Each structure stands twice: as C-alpha cells, then as structure tokens.
Amino acid sequence: MRLTVSFLVFLASLYSSSLWGQTEFRLGVEVRDKYTKRPLVPIVSVLAVNTESELPGQMVNDAYVVKVNPGTQYQVFVAFQEYKTYRQTHTFEAGAPSSTGYFPFVIDLEPLNPPKTFAVATTTNAGHTILVIDKAQRSVVAKAVVTIKDERSGQFITAKKNPNVGGSWLAELKDTEQYTLEVSAPEYETYKSSLKIKAGEATEVVLNRIPKQELKFVAIDALTNKPVAAQFKLSDEIKESYTGTTKADGELFNPTVVVQKQPYNLSVTASGYRRYESKLSITTTSSAPATPQVIKLSKVDVILKIRIIEEQSGQPIVANLRVIDQADKRAILNIKGTPEGQAVTPISPGRQYIIEAEAKGFMSYQQPLDKVLPLLTETSDLTVKLAKIDDTYLSLTATDANTGQRIPAIFKITASLTEQTTEVRGTTSTIAKHKIKEPDIYKIEVVSNGYQSVTHDLDAEEMKVGQVFSYEAKLTPNAAKPAASPSHVFTFKVLDAQSRRSIPNLRFRVTSIATQKAIPAKVRYAFVTTQLFLDQAYLVEAEADGYEMYSMRIDAGDWAKRGEYLTNVSLISHKKAAAKGKPVVNEKIFDNIKAGQTLTIEDNVYFDQSSYILRPEAYGQLNRLAAIMAKNTDIKIEIVGHTDNIGDPRLNQTLSEQRAKVIANYLINQGATEANIAHRGEGQSKPIAPNDSEENRQRNRRVQFLIK
Structure with missing residues (x-):
C-alpha cells in the first residue's frame, strides 16, 4: 500500500513539474533613456495578441509589473513625451526573478532628439516614490506641489523631486505610519487623501484637469446692430478673471473659463456707450462649438411712443397698458386707462420687453417688443391694434405652479356635445385663444414638456356674444429623475x-x-x-x-x-x-x-x-x-x-x-x-x-x- 501511494505521489510530482512551464509569472517592464540610462515613467500597455483588453498592472519601484504566461505572444506599447513610441511583439519565458519579485524586461527608449554628448545617470532609490499623473492623458505632471503630513505626529514630511524620474517625488515614509497626502498643480483639481504606503510599491496620484468651457462674445450697437469695439471683463469676485476686447470689424472676445457653481459677473464698456452688466452661470461643459453671445450696447434711452387703436375703425381706445422688462418681470410702465389711447416711456435698447394691452369688449394683446418692432430708433413709434370681440372666445394660459412664471403649453379642447377636439398653443409671451360657437362644457387638457398634464372642465353653457372665458392652468413640474447609479x-x-x-x-x-x-x-x-x-x-x-x-x-x-x-x-x-x-x-x-x-x-x-x-x-x-x-x-x-x-x-x-x-x-x-x-x-x-x-x-x- 505504501509503495502504491509513493508511486502515485511520484507521478503527481512529475505531472506538476511538467506544468511548471505553464505557470504565469510577474514581468517587470523597466523603461530607460537609451543614452543616459535614466529611468523613465512612461505609459505602458501590455496585451495578448488578438485581444483588446490590456493586462492590469502596477508600478513597483521604477517598473510596470504585469502577470504573463510563458509562450504567449504579447504586444508591448510604450509612450513618453519627447521619445519615440515603442511598439513590439514579444514572447516571454520565465527566468530567475530578481530581488524585487519579478522578472525584469528592460526597454531602452530613444529620444526624438538624441543628444550629441551625454552622461549616464546614476540611480537612487532614497525614499518612497510618488508619481503624479494626468488622468486623461496618462502623462506625468511635472509642475506639482506635493505635501505630506504624518497623521500621528502632525509633522510635515519633505518631498523632493526625483532627479532620475520625471514627474515623480521621493519622501522618507514608513509603511507603519499613516499620512495625509495633498497634491496640487496649475490647471488641476487639488488631490487630498489618506496614505499608507506598501514597501516596494510606488504611490500613483491621478490628477483631474479643472473643467473649462470656451465662450464667445460680440458687442453690437442696440439700434444699428453693427459691431462695436468694446472691452469685456468676466470675473467671479474670488480669483478667476478674464479680460479681452472686440473690434468694430466683428472680432470676438473668446475666453476659455473655469466651469464652477459660482456665477460670473460680465461687464462690457465701450466709448460713448452705457456700461453693460449681467450675471453669467457656467456650470457645465459642452463639446459643441460655442455660439457667440450678442451684447447690445446703447448710447441713450429710446423713447417708445405707444398708440392703442381699434383694429376695424382705427379709432383710439382707452385701455390698460403695461410694458414689462423680460429679465426681471418688472413693469416699467403700468397705466390704467391710457388718455386718448397714447403713452410714452423710455426703454433701454439692450433689454427685452413685453407689451400688454386690454380693454373691455376687445381681445387682449400681448407681444414681445422685438417681434413687433425689430429695429429701434432714438424715437420709436408702436401702434397696438385691439380686435373688437364679436364672437365668444376661450382665453388660455399655463404657468409653473411653483414659480408662477408663464410656460409654453398645448391646450387640447374637446366639446362635450360633438366630441371634436381642437389643439391650440400658448407661449411664454402669447395667450392661446379659441373661438367657440355653441354653448357647451369644454374639457381642456393642458400638456407641457417637463410638467404633469392637467385637465379642466370649463362651463360655457351660458355664453354671450363677445364674452371671453379665461382659464389659467397651473402645472406642477415633473419630479426630478433619480441620478443614474454609477x-x-x-x-x-x-x-x-x-x-x-x-x-x-x-x-x-x-x-x-x-x-x-x-x-x-x-x-x-x-x-x-x-x-x-x-x-x-x-x-x-x-x-x-x-x-x-x-x-x-x-x-x-x-x-x-x-x-x-x-x-x-x-x-x-x-x-x-x-x-x-x-x-x-x-x-x-x-x-x-x-x-x-x-x-x-x-x-x-x-x-x-x-x-x-x-x-x-x-x-x-x-x-x-x-x-x-x-x-x-x-x-x-x-x-x-x-x-x-x-x-x-x-x-x-x-x-x-x-x-x-x-x-x-x-x-x-x-x-x-x-x-x-x-x-x-x-x-x-x-x-x-x-x-x-x-x-x-x-x-x-x-x-x-x-x-x-
């Protein structure tokens, strides 16, 4: 029995020995300057031939270590700034591992501009290596500031640039201690994290670039719409500030600004024009080409003369009149009963306005000023024509239930008797109107993108000629969709x-x-x-x-x-x-x-x-x-x-x-x-x-x- 067992053990040992050559092993890719032999920390990719997945690896001292199988063909890619890209196919066989625990594979990378004379670099491994890498480009970040603090003693540890490896720092750290590591660099978000090192392994810090967005601005004369030479300043009252100019030939101000929650203050000045100021929020980036933002500058206020007349006869009408600034919803003119149907108000050409007029027995009027009077002069005349009501109408609007602001909507109107449905549309600046011919109860469904739809029964069974039935639908915004799980x-x-x-x-x-x-x-x-x-x-x-x-x-x-x-x-x-x-x-x-x-x-x-x-x-x-x-x-x-x-x-x-x-x-x-x-x-x-x-x-x- 013992002899049988011994024989089986012997066979098993032979079998396992035959498989030894098939066991994967650790390969350390060490990259050096071809001439100076200075260690480099490039981008290294190793993947098996006819596959798309890169082998996972990690930095150990100055080597990129991966696990490979003997006899398998691998593609090795090495890229580093100012050096020729290395791209070769290799088959690796396991040899005696070095004291670092991996089999070394050395690549001498040739610089794009080989030196005429050179000295071989002396290597040093004094201290723990910290690599600072750009996340997107996987390139080293040379202009970083590395700060290390011992969490137990509160003492700061000096981090020195590694003279032999670009983009890396050396610090005397112990694997028994806990540290706070902070890394900052121009154009990058600051990295801060707790650090506990592993002996023989470098620490890789990946920095994210601060997100930025390209903007374009042009200044024009509010009356002539011609380009104006102007000075632009964009600032956030903290640290970010961007300045530039536009020219009369249409040259744009084209800054690339930091994306942030804090809004920017935009200030535009030009000789002979009023100063323009506004708030500008840049909270997200967009890959689409930037569309120029048009800033209208005015020299003086425009005098707007408004005349209200009956559409059919042309006779003046005493009406209620409002001129509303679209930016802040403020009424700059509010007259109840215009004398002889006329009113005058100063307006700024660089701003947008809504004109509203109403009189008993007439259809109400609501229009954007730039739609009915696209070109302003120093004295501009606007004639508002009100249509006399000879029929019965539904007057329909929709507002946001939370803010009270008017919103665009579709009104689906269904007559109970005929079951016929008609659709009319309302916008943020116009009222939806629908003429009704028969006394009835009308079912109104109101739909707006991003809001919950509502229905309403409007009773018009006792209608009179010239009567207007008004309905304002208050729509509740849809609940925000939960953020997609990562x-x-x-x-x-x-x-x-x-x-x-x-x-x-x-x-x-x-x-x-x-x-x-x-x-x-x-x-x-x-x-x-x-x-x-x-x-x-x-x-x-x-x-x-x-x-x-x-x-x-x-x-x-x-x-x-x-x-x-x-x-x-x-x-x-x-x-x-x-x-x-x-x-x-x-x-x-x-x-x-x-x-x-x-x-x-x-x-x-x-x-x-x-x-x-x-x-x-x-x-x-x-x-x-x-x-x-x-x-x-x-x-x-x-x-x-x-x-x-x-x-x-x-x-x-x-x-x-x-x-x-x-x-x-x-x-x-x-x-x-x-x-x-x-x-x-x-x-x-x-x-x-x-x-x-x-x-x-x-x-x-x-x-x-x-x-x-």
Whole structure:
C-alpha cells in the first residue's frame, strides 16, 4: 500500500513539474533613456495578441509589473513625451526573478532628439516614490506641489523631486505610519487623501484637469446692430478673471473659463456707450462649438411712443397698458386707462420687453417688443391694434405652479356635445385663444414638456356674444429623475484550467440578483465584458460543453472599491478517464478565493444521493480549503446547502442543514478557525433553475461557499 501511494505521489510530482512551464509569472517592464540610462515613467500597455483588453498592472519601484504566461505572444506599447513610441511583439519565458519579485524586461527608449554628448545617470532609490499623473492623458505632471503630513505626529514630511524620474517625488515614509497626502498643480483639481504606503510599491496620484468651457462674445450697437469695439471683463469676485476686447470689424472676445457653481459677473464698456452688466452661470461643459453671445450696447434711452387703436375703425381706445422688462418681470410702465389711447416711456435698447394691452369688449394683446418692432430708433413709434370681440372666445394660459412664471403649453379642447377636439398653443409671451360657437362644457387638457398634464372642465353653457372665458392652468413640474447609479465595465478572462487557452462555444450569463434579469455581456475570445451598476449584486455563470459549470456572486461596489475590474475564471474539463459515476473533483477551486465571491459545488461531489455522509473524493478539495483558511485567518465563509423539490420539503430542509454542518465540522477538524465558519440549509426554497428536468434538478442540488 505504501509503495502504491509513493508511486502515485511520484507521478503527481512529475505531472506538476511538467506544468511548471505553464505557470504565469510577474514581468517587470523597466523603461530607460537609451543614452543616459535614466529611468523613465512612461505609459505602458501590455496585451495578448488578438485581444483588446490590456493586462492590469502596477508600478513597483521604477517598473510596470504585469502577470504573463510563458509562450504567449504579447504586444508591448510604450509612450513618453519627447521619445519615440515603442511598439513590439514579444514572447516571454520565465527566468530567475530578481530581488524585487519579478522578472525584469528592460526597454531602452530613444529620444526624438538624441543628444550629441551625454552622461549616464546614476540611480537612487532614497525614499518612497510618488508619481503624479494626468488622468486623461496618462502623462506625468511635472509642475506639482506635493505635501505630506504624518497623521500621528502632525509633522510635515519633505518631498523632493526625483532627479532620475520625471514627474515623480521621493519622501522618507514608513509603511507603519499613516499620512495625509495633498497634491496640487496649475490647471488641476487639488488631490487630498489618506496614505499608507506598501514597501516596494510606488504611490500613483491621478490628477483631474479643472473643467473649462470656451465662450464667445460680440458687442453690437442696440439700434444699428453693427459691431462695436468694446472691452469685456468676466470675473467671479474670488480669483478667476478674464479680460479681452472686440473690434468694430466683428472680432470676438473668446475666453476659455473655469466651469464652477459660482456665477460670473460680465461687464462690457465701450466709448460713448452705457456700461453693460449681467450675471453669467457656467456650470457645465459642452463639446459643441460655442455660439457667440450678442451684447447690445446703447448710447441713450429710446423713447417708445405707444398708440392703442381699434383694429376695424382705427379709432383710439382707452385701455390698460403695461410694458414689462423680460429679465426681471418688472413693469416699467403700468397705466390704467391710457388718455386718448397714447403713452410714452423710455426703454433701454439692450433689454427685452413685453407689451400688454386690454380693454373691455376687445381681445387682449400681448407681444414681445422685438417681434413687433425689430429695429429701434432714438424715437420709436408702436401702434397696438385691439380686435373688437364679436364672437365668444376661450382665453388660455399655463404657468409653473411653483414659480408662477408663464410656460409654453398645448391646450387640447374637446366639446362635450360633438366630441371634436381642437389643439391650440400658448407661449411664454402669447395667450392661446379659441373661438367657440355653441354653448357647451369644454374639457381642456393642458400638456407641457417637463410638467404633469392637467385637465379642466370649463362651463360655457351660458355664453354671450363677445364674452371671453379665461382659464389659467397651473402645472406642477415633473419630479426630478433619480441620478443614474454609477456603473463600471467588468472584464472576465475565461480559460481552460489546464491548458490556459480560450474555450470554444463559451456560454456566459450575468444575472441581477435584485431583478433576476439577464445583463448583456460581450464575449470576445477569452474575454467577457459587461457593464454593472455598483449598487447591485450579480450572479455570474460560465459553462461550455465538456466543462464543469462555474458560478460566483459579485457585489459590484465592493469589487470596484478594491479595483478588481478584471477577474480570471478557470473552467475544469471533465476527465475522460474518470470512472463512470465518479464526479471529477477540482482540488484547486478554492485557490484564488476572495471576499464577495460565491462558489457552487454540485452535491454529488461531496455526498451520495439522500445522504449526508461525506464522500472520500471531497477530502482533497476540503483539505486544501482548510489549509488556505488556516493560513489566511481573515477569510470567513458561509456554507449553504440546497436540494431539489423531490420528496418531503421538511426532510429536504433537514438534509441540506446536515450536509452544510458536516462540511463545516470537517473544515474545523482540519485546522480552520471555527469562528470563521457559518453554515445553514435552505432545502428546496431557493432553486436556481426550474425543477422540470433531471439536468435542472441536478443544478439545484448544490452546496454554496459564500466568501466574506
């Protein structure tokens, strides 16, 4: 017996040795100046040939470290300012790793302008390296200010520019201490965060550029509409200030300003013209070309003479008259009963006005001044014609229920007797009118974009000739749509666990646990990408013909916090040599477990049907899990047993509980910490497939390991 066991162990060692060459290893890409040998911190991308996904990596000292497989072809891209771009295909073979824990791969990058003479740089690693990177361009930010404060002592730590690596700083930091790191740079938002370093790993600080927006302005004469040479000043009374000029030939003032919540003050002056002042809010950016904003400048007030007459006869009418400034809704003229139908008021040519007039027996009048009198002179005459009411009208307006401001709307008017519907439109400056011919009750539906529609019954059964029925609809704005939950693209690399090659006819499912809806996933070669909301959890399942099904749970928010956007998935093929009825056991299934993951094992791996006695085939897999948990005491698991719906539900519940308990006890007996293990049974209550076939019932008979 001992001889047999020894022989099997010997074969296993030979088998594992043959696979050693297939094990991925850490590759460190070190980039230097070709001539001076000075270390550089460029943009480095490594991706397998015929794939689109870049390998994840991190900076360790002056190297960009990724995990690669021997014998696989990789494309390596290196880009750095003022250097030629490096683009080559390589196949890497593992050698003896350096003291840094990775196999070094050195690239000598050639500058665009090679020096005639040069000196080889001497390297220094005195202190912890802090890299400052532009988020969008992935280029170094050279003009940064780095401030570090020891949180325990309150002392500031000096950060010096690294003379050998552009865009990096060195500071004497300890991996046992907590620091506050603040980085600022011109044109960038200030970065501030708590910092605890890891020995041998550089700290990368990513800075966001301050958002800016291009603006365009032109000044014109309010009366002639001709361009005017003017001086512009845009300031926020804090620190931002932009000045410039426009010319009489139409040259624009074209500043690019910081986007912010604080409004800007716009001031425009020109010789012989009145000073123009207004508030300007720039709170968002736009990629569309900037449209010039026209500023009308006036030398003096315009005298507006208004005459109100009857449209049919041309005779003057005594009427109520209002002239309203559109900007602040202030009435600059308000006369009740114009003497002889005439009125005079000064107005500023650079502003916009609404003219309103009403008289008994006449249709009311409301028009924008620039619509009825587009060109002003120093003395401008406006004739307002009121139409005498010979018919009966509906006068309809709509206002915002919160602000009282008039809003554009569509009025759908339906007569009760004829059931005929007519639509009329009202704007912010005009009243909707509808002539009615028969006494009736009219149903009015009012619709406006961004508001809740309303309906109203207007009683006009006792109508008189010349009567006006008025209705003002007060509309409530729609509730603001909740902000879309943040999301991120997650990538899964699915390979054969033995050959490390992609799997043909891969079936990959992502299901929202909350909604039970399938989430779209794009499969390309070995890579699967899917967009997941960070506030949700998902069930991920991968399967292919000839392979065991793989499933896991993803709490997307937790994974995003840890930066785990790429996950390796290994599918185990069914061994052809396995004895009939004997399940194939993957003893390495628990090797890369992490918090938030759920692993599902079919129950026939661990138990015979209707039994909770552990099968010997499961020992190797569970022994490996117990060893992992004993070594990593932070790992906590919950074991959950499930059954199909065959038989008494109460017996199924008991069976699932006993199976989970047996597995938990086995792990504890093998050295796992008891406090880190929980177990429960769900019986037949939580199937993952309909119990309508033996294949689906087998999927439901399972044991889940929830990693916490």
